[in-house]
Amino acid sequence: MDNPAICKACGALMAFVQTSAGKTMPVNFSTLTEAEKIILRRGEALNYNKEYHISHFATCPAASNFRKAKK
Numbered sequence: 001m002d003n004p005a006i007c008k009a010c011g012a013l014m015a016f017v018q019t020s021a022g023k024t025m026p027v028n029f030s031t032l033t034e035a036e037k038i039i040l041r042r043g044e045a046l047n048y049n050k051e052y053h054i055s056h057f058a059t060c061p062a063a064s065n066f067r068k069a070k071k
């Protein structure tokens with residue numbers, strides 16, 4: 001998996017983080033701290049921080065396409 005990755009729907013840069021439930025979710029790359037971007041560049045896992053990480057699904061302008069596109 002690429003991390004950071006490009007959203008296929010809108011082309012935005014997003015980073016995958018681990019939630020406390022052990023799941024992976026994409027957050028907007030711009031909401032990462034500088035320290036977190038460095039961690040990501042080293043290929044290490046990042047933990048989701050609900051204080052400032054914003055789920056890309058919440059802001060993606062093409063989010064409604066995800067369901068429609070599913071076959």
Ligand SMILES: [Zn+2]
Pocket residue numbers: 007008009010011012056060061062063
């Ligand atoms: Zn998007």
